[in-house]
Amino acid sequence: MSGLSFTFRSETLTALGSGALFWPTQSLLCVSDLHLGRTERIARTGGQIIPPYENTDTLARLEAHIAALAPRTVICLGDSFDDMDARQSLTNTETEWITRLQAGRHWIWIEGNHDPAPLDLGGAHKAEHRVDALVFRHIAEPDASGEISGHYHPKITVSGRGRGITRPALVFDDNRLILPAFGTYTGGMSLGRSPLNGLFDRPSVILTGDKPRLVQSHAMARRERIPASSSKG
Amino acid sequence: MTHLPPGISDWFARKGWAPHPHQLDMLAQKDLPAQLLIAPTGGGKTLAGFLPTLAELSAPHQGLHTLYISPLKALAADIKRNLQNPIDDIGLPIRVDDRSGDTSNTRKKRQRADPPHILLTTPESLALLLSYEDAPHIFKGLQRVIVDEIHALAESKRGDQLFLALSRLQALCPDLRRVGLSATVDDPPAIATLLAKHPDPCPILMADPGPRPDIRMLDTDTAPPWAGGGATYAIEAVLEQVRRHKTTLIFHNTRAQAEIFFHNLWLANTDGLPIGIHHGSLAREQRERVEQAMVAGDLRAIVCTGSLDLGIDWGDVELVIQIGAPKNVKRLIQRIGRANHRYNAPSKALLVPANRFEVVECIAALDAARENDLDGDPRGPGPLDVLCQHILIRACSGPFLADDLYQEVSTCGAYPGLTREDFDRCLDFCATGGYALRAYDRWNRLVERDGAWHLRDPRSAQRIRMNVGTIQDSDLLKVRLRGRGGRPLGEVEEAFAAGLNQGDTFLIGGQIVAYEGLREMTVEVSRNAAKKPKIAVFGGTKFATSTKLSHRILRMFQQETWPDLPTHTAAWLHLQREVSQLPQPDRLLVETFPYEGNHHLCAYGFAGKNAQQTLGLLLTKRMEETGLYPLGFVSTDYATLIWGLDPVTDPAALFDPNSLKDGLEGWLADNAVMKRTFRASATIAGLIERNLPQNRKTGRQATFSSDILYDTLQKYDPGHLMLDITHREAMKGLVDFNRIEEMLTRINGRIDHMQLDRLSPLSAPMFLEIGKVPIRGSADEALLDRHEDMALTDAGLT
Structure with a gap:
């Protein structure tokens, strides 16, 4: 899994193609919005029975990161479970799997709006967590600085040569950084939509994918000058 | 009596x-x-x-x-x-x-x-x-x-x-x-x-089939263009026909073409003849107004699509005009029947080809209609996705016994050959989801009590009812005028709306409107006085030309000269023969040329739309493997046009039969057509719900694409019923590999590669085809690498 290094509040961070964030000097891996137990909750509340493989897939991808990076600290940035009852839907195998991932490292569950209370799983449960000048919480707060959050599942569309490419994206400006969802069955919210668009001042955007990449903001300015339909006048 | x-x-x-x-x-x-x-x-x-x-x-x-x-x-x-x-x-x-x-x-x-x-x-x-x-x-x-x-x-x-x-x-x-x-x-x-x-x-x-219809091609002073679907050249001649007849129906193959034609007709309609427009994307109020005016005899003409195909009695229609090639002889005859809706009076119809390829198609269709050579394809066994929906509907109406329901459905339609095994798999899918590695246990949709199947939660009946139906209208968004209580104008496809920027203009219901924004799930527009709209490419049925017609056309191409064709079209075919060549039954013509910054390849297989589509998928996959960065392709009944970042220099290698066959095996799992088929079948079978109760709408974050479900099933549950259904549906409808093999046998390696410096006369109409299939492969990464002209398109960012 390749990564892209960038600077946020003077810290060098790595955006991973999966939407996870790695902080090398702290050996800290951060993933947001796992939404484990989502299919179970959907079946319970609405009767729709979609393929129940999101826990397996999400945990397998998280395990691959942990194996590759051997982080000292793992932060799950809230909405790790789709609701409080979704915890009960984990099979023993899955619970043991999480325990195995936690072994030998500092593990922090940040509470999210879907999972607002402590769970009977190892690791610390916190509303927010501070490391040096950075603060990790689930939902971005107004006037925050050095804040890393999730919740909105930002995605972005890039277009050219007659096609649009839509992908989850990591978005940041001078004050805050928002991670895309790491969970397998998670949709996204376009960066242009409210309230997401109001949270940033001239943001930088990193697209997820096999090779994460920074989308230059000058491209946005250029679009203002050349509307797509101008060729026919 | x-x-x-x-x-x-x-x-x-x-x-x-x-x-x-x-x-x-x-x-x-x-x-x-x-x-x-x-x-x-x-x-x-x-x-x-x-x-x-x-x-x-x-x-x-x-x-x-x-x-x-x-x-x-x-x-x-x-x-x-x-x-x-x-x-x-x-x-x-x-x-x-x-x-x-x-x-x-x-x-x-x-x-x-x-x-x-x-x-x-x-x-x-x-x-x-x-x-x-x-x-x-x-x-x-x-x-x-x-x-x-x-x-x-x-x-x-x-x-x-x-x-x-x-x-x-x-x-x-x-x-x-x-x-x-x-x-x-x-x-x-x-x-x-x-x-x-x-x-x-x-x-x-x-019944007595009645007298032979009077069908011919409309004579125009101006020749039709090489390419294009608008038939703008014929506006004056069509208006003249409207003047001469009491009531005229003007049929189009797509809604977008109907809109453009109607718009142009109005611009030329200096006499102010009362002419209306009617198609399936218009708001109901709009359609009803036109229908009432028609019944009252207030209209001289209606520009319409398939929404008027079926036998509604609109009074005294004297003339039917078909704009664009009729694609299918059976449908042509049914449409023509709309004229002179009286028994034993010959119907009168005029065909108006939109471009020169369509002139050829029209002549072939006229020949076929004269010979009453109707076309049709047999349907296969009953689709299981529809059966799944039927099982859920049955469960809504009360408990049932599996044996009874199996007996019942085995008596109907395309299902007499349904095996008990397939039925049981469908029932299990409806009840439990049918997943191999993990069960919902407590949350099954159907449960068996005392031998009878029930809904676990009776409240789920409401959701099942909300999703009844098999029509796949892709995703349509309503269009209304901005402002409180703005008038609804109709619907456009979500994909079309997603490509709009603020201020872009398009046609709907005969008027030009400007895109203002998306609110909830409604496209808001304002009226706009622009003369030339950005073309509306929203939906409408895309008809495929029947294979019988395709073969007639291929035969027609072999003539030395074409005395039956108008001179302009004969000249166009001669030009194709001169700058490239005309396709032959026992050879495969492949043209390559640059156009609008991309490299194109056009292969004239004449294998029918579905087989050409499959060919497009197989060829782009091979191009992907060999680093040619294909971007997408489009298929007609005659040809497949592929475009990519780099040119194809050796098409013969691409068409090697063995590697095409090998490609099919690995290909089926991962491609856009399969995902599209999956989406349709999963929606019909009740795996994906299109409509949710209002109070459960939780916004964008809650939705995830059917592609993710497809990929997940592929990865963890490859034997799942939905994948099986997708495979069957695709083989039946969209794959048609037999005809590719037939074509390969027919050409037996005889490939004529024409390297051109610009597009050929015959390939020009391909560029206006709808139903382009994007290839989401390495070209995305390559494009982003070379992203000179890429731009962030999210509105409100700056």
């Missing part, structure tokens, strides 16, 4: 009419369990269907007597008007009512409590009615079911759903008699088999 009750024969006499022989035959055979009538448009089909009902209802009857089903809501409303006249004139004690998605809830409730004698409805509304627990009450006493325009339903999953519904109805009303009314088709026995309860026989009544 022995069979007609006196009241009805008096009515005929008062009108100065005599019943057609086939109408009396229908009456004479009315006690048969199933009968199929084949009659040309205007042959009094509908009355033939209803005469036995009117006769039987001359005596008092309690409850519903006849259920009439048509593919179009508008048709049901129209029939209601037409039935009411004789009923009132004769003074019959008959109540008629119609029911569709547009019917008010109060009226729907009343119909359930106290059903009319005759109910006119659609397959979807019938399926919904059957999902209610009081279905036995609603249908009590039902004697006859009339399926109108059965030829149109028989071609689609709407028909499969209908025939499943008939099997349920028959279980509720064992003496039910079935009647099918069909336009002229190539294979009447196939339709009769679908209609009858298996293995009942179904006699076929053939």
Whole structure:
């Protein structure tokens, strides 16, 4: 899994193609919005029975990161479970799997709006967590600085040569950084939509994918000058 | 007249009419369990269907007597008007009512409590009615079911759903008699088999086909262009025809083309002739206004699409004009039947090819129509996704035994060959999701108690009912004028709306509007005075040319000269022969050329749309493997056009039969067509719900794409029923690999590669095809790498 290094509040961070964030000097891996137990909750509340493989897939991808990076600290940035009852839907195998991932490292569950209370799983449960000048919480707060959050599942569309490419994206400006969802069955919210668009001042955007990449903001300015339909006048 | 009750024969006499022989035959055979009538448009089909009902209802009857089903809501409303006249004139004690998605809830409730004698409805509304627990009450006493325009339903999953519904109805009303009314088709026995309860026989009544229609190509002073679908060149000539005839129907193959043509017609309509537009994307209010004006005789012409294809009686249509090649001879003949909607008067029709390729197609279609050489493809076994939906609907109406339901569905439509194993898999899918590695246990959708299957949670019936139907309208967004209570104008495809930027203009309902923004799930627009809109590419059916027509065209290409063709088109073919060559039956022509910054390859396989589509997928996959960065492709019945970042220099290597065959094996798992097929089937089968109760709408974050579900199933549950269904549906509909092999055998390695420096005359029309398939592969990364002209398109970012 390749990564892209960038600077946020003077810290060098790595955006991973999966939407996870790695902080090398702290050996800290951060993933947001796992939404484990989502299919179970959907079946319970609405009767729709979609393929129940999101826990397996999400945990397998998280395990691959942990194996590759051997982080000292793992932060799950809230909405790790789709609701409080979704915890009960984990099979023993899955619970043991999480325990195995936690072994030998500092593990922090940040509470999210879907999972607002402590769970009977190892690791610390916190509303927010501070490391040096950075603060990790689930939902971005107004006037925050050095804040890393999730919740909105930002995605972005890039277009050219007659096609649009839509992908989850990591978005940041001078004050805050928002991670895309790491969970397998998670949709996204376009960066242009409210309230997401109001949270940033001239943001930088990193697209997820096999090779994460920074989308230059000058491209946005250029679009203002050349509307797509101008060729026919 | 022995069979007609006196009241009805008096009515005929008062009108100065005599019943057609086939109408009396229908009456004479009315006690048969199933009968199929084949009659040309205007042959009094509908009355033939209803005469036995009117006769039987001359005596008092309690409850519903006849259920009439048509593919179009508008048709049901129209029939209601037409039935009411004789009923009132004769003074019959008959109540008629119609029911569709547009019917008010109060009226729907009343119909359930106290059903009319005759109910006119659609397959979807019938399926919904059957999902209610009081279905036995609603249908009590039902004697006859009339399926109108059965030829149109028989071609689609709407028909499969209908025939499943008939099997349920028959279980509720064992003496039910079935009647099918069909336009002229190539294979009447196939339709009769679908209609009858298996293995009942179904006699076929053939009405007199009437006089031969008068069809020709419209002569114009200006030659049609090389490419383009608008037929703008013919506007003046078409207007002249409208002036000369009382009422003209102007048919188009797509909604977008109808909009553009209508717009141009208005610009040229200096006499201010009253002309309307009618197509399926327009708001209901708009459509109804046009329909009423038409019935009242206030319109001289209607620009329309397939939404007017079926037998609605619009009064005195004198002329039918078909803009664009008719694509299918059967449909052409049905459309032409709309002119002179009177029996025994020849219909008059003009074909207007939009470009020079279509001139060739039109000539081929005229030849075929003259020879009455109709085209059609046999349908395969009953699709399992529709069966899954039927099982869920059955569960909504109350507990059922698996054995009973299996017996019931095995008697209907395309399902007599259904194996118990497939049925059980569908039932298991509906109940548990059918997942191999993990079960929901407590949250199954259906549970078995005392041998009978129930909904676990009765409240889920509401959600199942909200998602009844098999029509895949992709994703349509409503369009309305901005402002409080803005007028609804119609619908556009979500993909079209997603490509709009603020201020972009497009045509809808004949007016130019500017995109203002997306609010909730509605496209907000303002009126705009622009002269030239950004072209509306929203939906509408894309018809495929039948294979019979394709072969006629290929044969026509082999002529030295083309005396039958207009000189401009003959000159165009000569030019193609000069700058490149014309496709030959035993060779494969492949052209490569640069165009608009991308490199293109055009392969003229003449293998039919589906096979050309598969060919596109296989070729782009090979290009992907060899680092040629394909971006996408589009297919017609004749050719596949591929574009990419880099040129193809050795097409012969791409067409190697063995590697194409190897490619098919690995290919099926991962491509856009399979994902599209999966999305459609998963929606029909109830895995994906399109409509959610209002209070559960939780915004964008809650939705995830069907592609993710598809990928997950591929990865963790490759044997799952939905993947199996997707595979079957794709092989049946979209893959058609046999015809690729046939083509490869035919050409036997003889590939003519023409390297051109610009597009060829023959390839030009391909660029206007809709249904382009994007390749989401390495080209995305390559494009982002070379992202000179990429731009963030999210609005409101700066």
